[in-house]
Amino acid sequence: MAENLSVLGKARAEYKPKLPKSLRNGPLKALINSGKATESVRDQEKIKDLFPNTYGAPVLTFDASEEKQTAGGPLNVGVVLSGGQAPGGHNVIAGIFDGIKAVIGGSKLYGFLGGPSGLEEGKYIEIDRALMDKYRNTGGFDIIQSGRTKLESTAQFDKCIEVAKKLDLNAIVIIGGDDSNTNAAVLAEYFMAKKVSCSVIGCPKTIDGDLKNEYIETSFGFDTAVKTYSELIGNIERDANSARKYWHFIKLMGRSASHIGLEAALQTRPNICLISEEIKEKKMTLEQVVFSIVDIIVARYGAGKNFGVALIPEGLVEFIPEFGTLISELNEALAHNEAEIKNAGKTPDMAEAACKHISEASAKLLKSLPEGIQLQLMLDRDPHGNVQVSLIETEKLLIEMVAKELKVRAFKGKFGALSHFFGYEGRCAAPSNFDADYCYSLGYAASVLVLHKKTGYMASVRNLTAGIENWTAGGVPTTMMMNIERRHGADKPVIQKALVDLNGKPFKYFAEHRNDWAKGEEYLYPGPIQYFGPSEVCDITNYTLMLERNAIK
Numbered sequence: 001m002a003e004n005l006s007v008l009g010k011a012r013a014e015y016k017p018k019l020p021k022s023l024r025n026g027p028l029k030a031l032i033n034s035g036k037a038t039e040s041v042r043d044q045e046k047i048k049d050l051f052p053n054t055y056g057a058p059v060l061t062f063d064a065s066e067e068k069q070t071a072g073g074p075l076n077v078g079v080v081l082s083g084g085q086a087p088g089g090h091n092v093i094a095g096i097f098d099g100i101k102a103v104i105g106g107s108k109l110y111g112f113l114g115g116p117s118g119l120e121e122g123k124y125i126e127i128d129r130a131l132m133d134k135y136r137n138t139g140g141f142d143i144i145q146s147g148r149t150k151l152e153s154t155a156q157f158d159k160c161i162e163v164a165k166k167l168d169l170n171a172i173v174i175i176g177g178d179d180s181n182t183n184a185a186v187l188a189e190y191f192m193a194k195k196v197s198c199s200v201i202g203c204p205k206t207i208d209g210d211l212k213n214e215y216i217e218t219s220f221g222f223d224t225a226v227k228t229y230s231e232l233i234g235n236i237e238r239d240a241n242s243a244r245k246y247w248h249f250i251k252l253m254g255r256s257a258s259h260i261g262l263e264a265a266l267q268t269r270p271n272i273c274l275i276s277e278e279i280k281e282k283k284m285t286l287e288q289v290v291f292s293i294v295d296i297i298v299a300r301y302g303a304g305k306n307f308g309v310a311l312i313p314e315g316l317v318e319f320i321p322e323f324g325t326l327i328s329e330l331n332e333a334l335a336h337n338e339a340e341i342k343n344a345g346k347t348p349d350m351a352e353a354a355c356k357h358i359s360e361a362s363a364k365l366l367k368s369l370p371e372g373i374q375l376q377l378m379l380d381r382d383p384h385g386n387v388q389v390s391l392i393e394t395e396k397l398l399i400e401m402v403a404k405e406l407k408v409r410a411f412k413g414k415f416g417a418l419s420h421f422f423g424y425e426g427r428c429a430a431p432s433n434f435d436a437d438y439c440y441s442l443g444y445a446a447s448v449l450v451l452h453k454k455t456g457y458m459a460s461v462r463n464l465t466a467g468i469e470n471w472t473a474g475g476v477p478t479t480m481m482m483n484i485e486r487r488h489g490a491d492k493p494v495i496q497k498a499l500v501d502l503n504g505k506p507f508k509y510f511a512e513h514r515n516d517w518a519k520g521e522e523y524l525y526p527g528p529i530q531y532f533g534p535s536e537v538c539d540i541t542n543y544t545l546m547l548e549r550n551a552i553k
């Protein structure tokens with residue numbers, strides 16, 4: 001038996017990811033077309049000032065050409081996996097590996113270890129064919145691991161320059177989410193300003209699905225992660241429908257946007273699914289959110305159905321306006337008075353210390369919360385200044401508050417609630433065929449951008465619902481996706497997050513059907529991801545992408 005490979009793993013190792021037509025004859029036969037000069041999505045003047053060398057670059061698309069370009073010398077490329085794991089990362093690396101080797105055999109791929117810190121500290125391995133072959137079509141980021149170090153100071157950038165020079169790098173490819181791709185763009189700009197001839201290219205990764213726009217149709221990993229969660233939710237729905245005695249409160253990962261929750265709802269049709277963006281839009285208080293859940297529980301009980309399934313997006317608390325204000329005030333308070341708050345003692349003392357630096361209303365809200373949640377709200381921010389919502393037990397907070405409200409309403413039934421959190425269960429799943437192909441294509445597209453010395457770009461593969469025959473590949477200037485946001489108590493250029501569009505088709509479909517799903521048991525049981533079998537089963541993407549691209553009605 002092959003070492004470390006399950007029966008499926010062995011079969012999966014043989015899978016040959018598909019490429020868009022423009023890349024099938026190799027990077028040397030991919031012709032680049034340049035579009036018009038571009039602008040950032042917002043704050044154009046400020047972004048232009050911050051990125052004088054890379055701002056305004058055109059969108060690039062590749063075409064298959066008959067003519068073969070000359071290779072020049074071997075390409076040396078370094079790759080970084082940054083941020084949370086997402087299925088398909090290994091295939092992006094495989095795409096870069098195969099791409100640069102197809103340019104010229106002597107090209108080398110270095111993997112920086114443990115995320116951006118590996119690049120800064122010059123910790124790397126050379127990825128050779130034997131190593132690469134062990135990881136093709138597998139989930140996880142374990143080939144070189146990941147990390148969340150933020151590269152932002154000139155001292156860090158200078159260290160990256162030393163490493164790039166030492167390894168004689170033609171390019172660094174940073175595979176990450178919105179924050180990591182922002183870092184990549186800042187690094188690209190710095191290299192240009194310092195006349196360092198090493199490109200910096202990004203790749204759109206995140207299970208959260210919030211790094212998307214006209215040119216980046218989806219971030220990789222979303223498809224596989226949601227399918228994995230949907231399998232589990234479907235299993236729970238069937239259990240709930242069999243036992244008929246529990247309410248399952250399931251929190252789903254997705255730091256900010258509710259794309260994962262929404263897609264899981266489309267795949268499984270639960271009785272309740274909260275969408276953070278809608279709650280914010282309607283300016284709902286926590287109490288109103290709780291009441292909306294209680295109304296459904298009471299109505300189902302009245303119909304003899306004292307059970308159900310509720311999906312809760314991980315980022316919910318930040319979208320409830322009163323909580324959003326509390327969190328941003330705590331962000332500022334922690335950014336400027338961290339030692340005072342952290343050293344105050346136990347949770348109530350920390351809260352007391354924090355309350356000195358926040359508004360009266362926020363202080364009142366903080367103190368009204370269970371101690372566990374108070375502490376979770378004051379935990380360290382991630383290196384990008386975000387509150388770590390995966391550590392806030394919103395599902396338990398909601399259960400507690402729903403139970404209280406049911407008492408107030410003299411609920412006759414027994415409220416048997418169970419909490420779940422699905423996040424880490426899906427981030428390293430073996431990539432679906434879609435993610436395997438998409439990731440490999442993104443990596444291959446990155447190798448073409450490297451070959452053409454393009455910098456400050458994100459690899460892009462589009463037309464994803466039209467069948468792989470019609471997929472197109474290219475590069476999008478990262479500055480084009482940027483705006484200015486408040487982070488760590490300061491204004492920073494960042495890639496604009498794509499939240500759930502309440503006028504978009506995925507939300508509208510959900511909104512049209514949710515009342516029926518609340519009352520009945522219209523559950524769907526999607527079952528596990530299929531890797532082998534008919535194309536209509538194995539190669540389908542997800543409802544979000546299909547509805548957004550008008551591939552289904």
Ligand code: FBP
Pocket residue numbers: 082083084085086148176177178205206207208253254255314388389390427
């Ligand atoms: P990225 O934005 O880096 O892709 O990570 C997203 C995510 O998976 C979120 O959904 C989650 O809140 C967070 O990572 C968890 O972070 P950590 O892996 O550090 O626990």
